[in-house]
Amino acid sequence: MCRAAYASGGFFQAFIDNAQQEMARARLEVAGWYMKESESDLHEKLTAEFDRARQAVLSITGQAELLDNNPVIQQSIRERNEDTDVINALQVELLERWRQTPDEDDALKTVILLSVNALAAAMQSTG
Secondary structure, three states: OHHHHHHOOOHHHHHHHHHHHHHHHOOHHHHHHHOOHHHHHHHHHHHHHHHHHHHHHHHHHOOOOOOOOOHHHHHHHHHHHHHHHHHHHHHHHHHHHHHHOOOOOHHHHHHHHHHHHHHHHHHOOOO
């Protein structure tokens, strides 16, 4: 029924296409960088749920990979990931320094906020 609804276009197709675009932009490996060891179980659960949702979307759309129906966006996301990975790695380090700083460090806070802005701009979203 979902495949037929998707194939007929309209709201359901737009909903699934929007979902797969956001899923394609997700970086679960990078999300793991932000998690502490105590949160590893949460990351595993998120990854498993994401994989189930991904399989559902692929089953509904009949695609092999997310965004196979939109190769321009698919390639754009792939190319952007290299740049955003660097910014994310830097942000993880900055946040760790923030956690270890006993007093509020205005310069560090400013750099962290700049990294948020940089990611939002690179991802073309609110970050």
